Amino acid sequence: MSSLAGQRIWLVGASSGIGAALSEELHRRGALVAISARREERLAEVARGRFATVPVDVTDGEATAGAAEEVRRVLGRIDTVIWCAGYWRSFDATDWQAEEFARHVEINLLGLNHVIDVTVPQMVDARSGHLVAIASVAGYRGLSGGEAYGATKSAQITLLESMRASLSTRGVRVTTVCPGFVRTEMTEANAFPMPFIIDPEEAATEIADGLEAERVEIVFPRRMAVLMKVARVLPARSWAAISARLARSS
Numbered sequence: 001m002s003s004l005a006g007q008r009i010w011l012v013g014a015s016s017g018i019g020a021a022l023s024e025e026l027h028r029r030g031a032l033v034a035i036s037a038r039r040e041e042r043l044a045e046v047a048r049g050r051f052a053t054v055p056v057d058v059t060d061g062e063a064t065a066g067a068a069e070e071v072r073r074v075l076g077r078i079d080t081v082i083w084c085a086g087y088w089r090s091f092d093a094t095d096w097q098a099e100e101f102a103r104h105v106e107i108n109l110l111g112l113n114h115v116i117d118v119t120v121p122q123m124v125d126a127r128s129g130h131l132v133a134i135a136s137v138a139g140y141r142g143l144s145g146g147e148a149y150g151a152t153k154s155a156q157i158t159l160l161e162s163m164r165a166s167l168s169t170r171g172v173r174v175t176t177v178c179p180g181f182v183r184t185e186m187t188e189a190n191a192f193p194m195p196f197i198i199d200p201e202e203a204a205t206e207i208a209d210g211l212e213a214e215r216v217e218i219v220f221p222r223r224m225a226v227l228m229k230v231a232r233v234l235p236a237r238s239w240a241a242i243s244a245r246l247a248r249s250s
Contacts, residue, residue, distance in 0.1 A: 001212055005030030008075040010068070012058060012115055013085030015042035018134060018182055018207075021200035022084065025208045027051055034071045037085065058085055058111035068118035077126075080211075081119040083112050083133040090145045101148045108152035112159075120163075120172065127171035132211065133160055134177045137219065137228040143243055164216060175210070176217050179203055180224030 009026055013019040015037035023035050027050055034052040037043055043053040052074040056067035071078060087107040091097045112133060123129025138146050139153030157176060164174035181197040198221050210218035219225040234242070 002214055003030070004208065004212055007031045008034075008077060008079045009082060010034050010036065010054075010071045010075070010078050010080070010119070011082045011084060012036045012056075013083065013134075014046060015039045016046075018179065018200050018203050019084035020046045021204035022082070022207055023047070023051065025201075025204040029208060029212075032075055034074055036067055036071075058114050059106050061114045061117070064111075064114040065118045068115075078119055078122070078129070080130040080132060081115060083115055083131075085111055086134065088149045091148065092145045093147055101151075104148040104152045108149075109155055112156065116163075120167075123172045124167065124170050129171070130173045130175065131160075131163065131167075132175045132177065132207075134179065134207075135160070137178045137180050137224060139178070140228045140232045141234075141243070173214075173216075175215065177207055177210070178217070178219045178225075178228075179206075180221055180228070 004026060007026075009031045011019060011023050011026070011033060012035075014023045014035035019035070019037070020042075023033055023046055026033050032051070034054055035043055035047060036054045036056045036058075038055065038057050040053070040055040043055060047053050052071070054067045054070045054074075056063050058064050068078070085107065087104055089100050089103070091100055116131065120129070120131055123131070133156060135156040136149075136153040138150045139155075139157045142150050157178070160174050160176040164176075167174060182200055182203045203220065206220040207218055219229075231242075
């Protein structure tokens with residue numbers, strides 16, 4: 001076990017939901033926290049003067065680099081960077097929406113790319129650091145309505161798995177976080193059933209506990225984790241039949 005106390009953490013995507021709750025939990029456990037997101041007023045509401053706020057639009061590479069420098073100015077260095085930003089809109093292949101698909105890629109993948117670009121090389125040089133990214137169990141198997149979101153989450157999972165191997169000898173740790181359904185602004189408009197849904201505060205506790213336990217993968221809630229782990233190993237034909245039936249019933 002390792003303590004989060006004294007860790008200098010940059011949390012990207014902290015204006016609401018899991019990110020806001022996680023910033024509270026990290027601060028409670030003694031971490032030195034800087035939070036970022038696009039919405040400056042919401043960041044101020046979350047921080048309430050207790051930790052640094054650095055507004056940034058992660059789709060802008062230059063702005064993300066500037067934000068990282070500001071975080072370093074405030075914290076001294078970045079021990080851990082946590083990616084918690086994300087974008088979700090439901091549409092399926094019967095009504096393809098190219099712009100929506102591109103928006104998912106722009107935020108969920110290229111935004112993550114910008115954050116990695118301005119943090120991980122410095123960690124490699126220092127031979128010390130920790131990259132944490134919130135993906136989703138939605139990246140385990142494809143579901144109707146989640147074509148864009150699921151594709152980007154699957155890509156995040158694979159990216160982080162690859163980076164974990166590449167960075168394993170350079171002193172940089174990589175942790176993948178895969179939540180199930182959490183009550184956030186992203187999920188409140190969903191019209192379909194969301195089994196085992198939990199509150200952001202519970203998600204934050206799960207993540208912080210996993211970080212202190214030095215787990216390389218944090219998946220929750222437990223029942224959703226088991227369900228999706230089983231789904232992940234089902235034959236493609238079997239999963240196609242199940243997912244088609246789920247699509248017809250939603």
